[in-house]
Amino acid sequence: MRISVDENQSDRWRDIRRFTDRPSAFASQFFEPGPSNMESIHNCPVLVVGAGGLGCEILKDLALSGFKTIEVIDMDTIDLSNLNRQFLFREADVGKSKAEVAAAFIEKRVAGCKVIPHNCKIQEKDVEFYRKFSLIICGLDSINARRWLNALVCGLVQFENGVPDHSTMVPMIDGGTEGFKGNSRVILPFITPCVECSLDLYPPQVNFPLCTIAHTPRLPEHCVEYVKVVLWDKEKPFEDETLDSDNPAHGVDPRLTLGVLKRIIPAVASTNAIVAGSCALEALKLASNISTWMDNYLNFADIDGINFSVIKLDRNPECLVCSGAAITYPTPPSSTLKDFLKQVKEKYQLDNPSIQSSDSMLYMISSLMPQMVETSRQNLAKTLTDLGVHENSELVIADESMPKPVTVRIKYENE
Incomplete structure (x- = not known):
């Protein structure tokens, strides 16, 4: 069956126009009823990150909600085991790009909807690529990818006299599922808490020596x-x-x-559908102002009955990404570099961080700089003070999970 979106068929968006064309007590303060709201939805450029179980549902929901300018990015190819829940794919598509097949399916099924695929890693796109979107929706199964994209979105914001310029913000809607549990959230950079602010909500990734x-x-x-x-x-x-x-x-x-x-629990199709519906609804709100956006975290579980709850998370004043200042990091004077490395890896869930002082590189294990490996291992046994790190010294920490380095200020505390 083909769904028609002929502009001459006035009833195509009839149900959505009931929200966009009429006054509402739930509408945003910026809302003015009228046909221009539906046009805003049609013309809103949206990026969907991930075309897996959750991403397929998000793409379908966006297209059927009136979004006509969509791009999708995913580096994966289709596997036979995906077909039970990733309904945009067929057996003949096995081995093909998820992004390309999903885009073609949506365009074929919902005429008038343009979906541009990108078969690559999110890190391969430059800042200007992400800046052109009005909304970014994540359907990822990787915490590191979320953190990278979150930091990039926060980095897009420009400031005037220390105040974030709202016109430079790209709202990010993040959805996640785990078995019979799921969540969605709205992230407005420097207004609501970002992914990094609530990093402790995610369990640390377990690796085995x-x-x-x-x-x-x-x-x-x-x-x-x-x-x-x-x-x-x-x-x-x-x-x-x-x-x-x-x-x-x-x-x-x-x-x-x-x-x-994969460090994940296998997905449940019904959970994907529910969380994707929440993400698409928030996109509809942000694109048209028909209602105020969710403030700011939805938790869903249907393990024992069905439960929805919305809670308001707070921003972390010491967030590495959106706090806007160097983070004070307390540590004993006797701490070795090995101790400090272990602490920051656990606290900030880093994979293979490099650490640099104002004078020198203290630690870096990378094939790009093999000459640093032996020096880094020798430095592990030295205390921070032996390495020239004094009170209020700033250390720059870089990791693959973050698109740019962060700075921490050392404060020595009594043991």
């Missing part, structure tokens, strides 16, 4: 990780096939193995 999995594996997870890291390339159980965490034939127990390989 190679020495443990190779010599003294104590958990089933260790065995799975050992196969992934050590044995797969050596034994080649499926000849030249690379390890595919979406292929049940490559694992022992699907649920356990997915948890180790």
Whole structure:
């Protein structure tokens, strides 16, 4: 069945026009009823990040809500195991780009809707690419990708006399699902809390030391990780096939193995549909002012009954991204660089941070700078004071999860 969006058919957007063309007690203070609101929705450029289970639902909901200028970005290709919940794909699409197939499906099904696909990593696009959108909606399964995009969106904001210029803000709507639980949130940079402000809501990613999995594996997870890291390339159980965490034939127990390989819980289609509906509704509000946007975090669970709750999260005055100042970091004077590295990795959920003082690079383990590896390892045993880091010294921390470095100011405290 093909859904017509012929402009001559006045009833195509009839239900949405009941909100856009009439006065409402729930409308934003900027709302004025009239046909211009529907035009605002039609012409609002939206970027959907991710074309997986949640992304497919978001694309469908946006197109059927009247958004006609959509772009989607996803680096993944379609796997057979995706088809049970990612309904924009068919068996003939296996191996093709998710973004390209999803875009073509929406354009074919909803005439008048233009969807431009981008088959690449989000990090491969420059700042100007993201600046052109009025809304960004995330349907990601990666915390690091969320953090990277969140920091980039905050970096788009310009200031006048220390006050953020609202015309330079690109609102971000973030959705996430985990089994029978999900959430959605509206992020207005420097107005509402950003992803980094509430980083403690996300569990830290678990990685297993190679020495443990190779010599003294104590958990089933260790065995799975050992196969992934050590044995797969050596034994080649499926000849030249690379390890595919979406292929049940490559694992022992699907649920356990997915948890180790992908650090996620398998998705539930109904949860994706509900969270995507919430994201699309917030996009509709922001594009037309038919209602005030959600303030600011929706939590959903249908494990034991169905529960929706909206809570107002607060901004973190010491947020690495949106606080606007160097963060004071308390630590004992006897702290070694190894201690400090462990602390910041745990507190800010960093993967492989580099640390630099005003005088020198203190720590960097990277193939791009092999000459720093030995120096970095030697520095780990030294105290911060031995490395020339004094009270109120500033350290610059960079990590792959952040698009730009952040600065912390050291404050020594009594032990």
